[in-house]
Amino acid sequence: MPLLSKNCLLPLIAIIVAGCKLATATASYSIERVAIFDVSEESSQTGLSPFKELEVSNPNLIWESLGKNVPQRFEIQATLRHHKQDLVSHTLSLHFPSTYEVYFDETLIGKNGQLSSTGQEEAVGRSIKTFNLPVKASIEDTHSLRIRGSHTHAPNTGHALILGVTPLEDNLHFARSTAIAYSFYIVFALFGIYLLAYFFINRTQHQYLLLGCTCVLFGIFAVNKLIYYQINVPYTYLDYIGYVANTCTFLLSIIAPATLLYTLGYRQKLIYSLAALPYILSKSIEPLGPIPATAYVCLALSVISIALQKRYAIFATSISTILLLTYELPFLAQNQALGFGALMLIFLVSIINLLVKEYKERHQAQLQNTRLQLELLKSKIQPHFVLNSLTSAIEWIETNPKQGVKLIQELAKEFDLLSSISEQKLIPLATEIESCKTYLRIMEYRKKAKYQLELINVDLSAELPPSLIRNLLENAISHNGFGEASVTFELSQHQKDGQRILRFAAPTARETSEPKTNEDGTGIRYIKARLAESYKTWSFHHGPENGKWVSAIITPSKQGTAAAIDLNLTSSKP
Incomplete structure (x- = not known):
């Protein structure tokens, strides 16, 4: 930190500059002496000797604890020196929790609250009061300031007397x-x-x-x-x-x-x-x-x-x-x-x-966790596919060696393609479709069926994470008993509100094609993990629709409509 x-x-610089301005502010008046006198409650007479003399360390500001330093009936006498020949207006600022009257050269210049003729408080004063000092055009050596009043605070109070003389502009x-x-x-x-x-x-x-x-x-x-x-x-x-x-x-x-x-x-x-x-x-x-x-x-x-x-x-x-x-x-x-x-x-x-x-x-840790999950899912998916394909290859070699060799060639092509795209975050749709084409050929060898993938308005230059459509194909074939029938899958694309929607539709050959539980299989978890790794906002939905099982992948897309491409990929037995 x-x-x-x-x-x-x-x-921070602004605060320092403001502080420097306050520190260098110069006033025409300076405080030279401050004395506090006790005032008799019976006779209202001011004591002959000071109750307390205050030390003047700052010529423009007096800060003194009220406490035992200011009697409940008091008179404060101060000497001000006027040392500049100017017409600058000055203010006397008092933070003084009491009721009082202020005299400048024995002329009343203001009150805070109201005192009776005997010095009693008739109207309580305010906590802060500012008084304008008379403007002096000529240099006069000294002026007297007298503050006379009373307060109700106990002697051990923690309040303070703050008296300052500053130019009006600085104030x-x-x-x-x-x-x-x-x-x-x-x-x-x-x-x-x-x-x-x-x-x-x-x-x-x-x-x-x-x-x-x-x-x-x-x-x-x-x-x-x-x-x-x-x-x-x-x-x-x-x-x-x-x-x-x-x-x-x-x-x-x-x-x-x-x-x-x-x-x-x-x-x-x-x-x-x-x-x-x-x-x-x-x-x-x-x-x-x-x-x-x-x-x-x-x-x-x-x-x-x-x-x-x-x-x-x-x-x-x-x-x-x-x-x-x-x-x-x-x-x-x-x-x-x-x-x-x-x-x-x-x-x-x-x-x-x-x-x-x-x-x-935290975000990096979540991303790393997603990647680890993704690698785990990849390690589960590929051995499953390899094991089943090799089993089919063995059967073909025993019954039809030539077809078995071709199946192994298709497997080699599929493995080469998977190895080249598995570490990539995004690949062109054209590469994904090529992987799907090879996969369908292998599955035709294994299932002795005929599969085709129909593309509707698909932009092959667009990108998506690898093996998403391929996993949807694998799920559709593995969860349906198509037998040796001819099966057509559909992949369509359209854009709406800046989003790209890829819809994969597979015919359902079983009445119980819906998942029996709410838990996703390995292939669906792989798809979601890949989407989470690649996009900040995405969604994946799948379920029955008009006799088909439809999966929708929704991801952000550039504005505009993708180029319409109508391409049928048909795999047949060689």
Whole structure:
């Protein structure tokens, strides 16, 4: 399973380019200082000293865990520096699950929800809010930003404060890129459903059950992030969205290592206890989340598997590394859509390549099995014919040596013809008819009868697998007591809807000429095996019709009507 396929190269480049644009986007404003103050619930007065000072590592983005860092009644004060003389519109984007008011240079520029005069929530705010900053044509050193409000979350909440200052155009570009990325995540989840359906239909390859569950959970997890960070809902709904995310995270942290172990070829039941390691690590190590813990465990298992020379170990190492970087690399951690997009794209294309490869291997195995069956049937048919013909030749030599010699000559001609066509997949109808002609002559010697084959509208230049008509002749003669009567067989051809239909009709000399069971004889099985080897679509039917036993061979044909040839082959005793 290749790490990268040419099919995913262009989309991967697009993701990288989008990431580079975000990384190199320059804003006229930069964040220099952020402080969080506690606001008294009784007096609504802001504390004199900061409750917490935030470290500004990115001048355009602040990402801080809400938790114990933001009191339930708060005021956030930030210093913005305007360092370009331009008229570019900038936006202040806030993913801040609370109700608040925003002041720029002590001028109210917007609200999220509604606060009362005492600071109580009258209307709950939304999870996401964007505010337009005033356009500044001249360079002014610093501006003040003040966010004052409240929230109802408990101190141990896992929600986050995300504050960003970006040009309006970059903000719109990011929104478009995010929408495209998360659409891909939905497709990834649907592909997981396809893998699950594939498993439940076949019930043989358990790796697709595990891969399907992993894809579905990863897709739901990624889409959940879209809902959490991009869909604007009342901020109190984020608690419920968080429950879904935590459930998916827990299940994914267990199923992903189990899927990896199964894909790498481990089958010992005890080793699957390692799948619980990510959950144990995330609970034991405070800052480590379940997904990063899963990435660390999968990376360790993959590296060990490389040393053990396990199949797909290098690929698994690459996937685990990308997942780990998505959480640990600062740029990707802030733009996880890029890391998840690259990860899912590689994973998706690789699974598709694996499915295609397995389909080809399965198809090749079926074809090989058909060929083996065909060779077995050929080995059964030819000795039967040879034994009966040699028995007749012995009788002729004893009673009429000259006729016996001629019979042996016809046998030699038949064997030479059969040996030249038996290994061919398709032969011209003319060659098949020649084989039938020789066969009928031999049978006339053996049965002391007179046989003829009448061709109606048959294109002798058309091709078909060898010995099909000859086996139908053999079945007709061996299953009917014609005696020494004169018998005429018919072979006709016509075309309909792009298909060639060859109809072979033989008179029935017995009332019980129909097969007694539903099982095919050796000759019919040979015909079906040859057709299956040569054509993707074909059909074979046989049964009584108007006092005759009719066999129909239906195969694909070129458009147009075959040339009409009317030829009677009559064999007579020499």
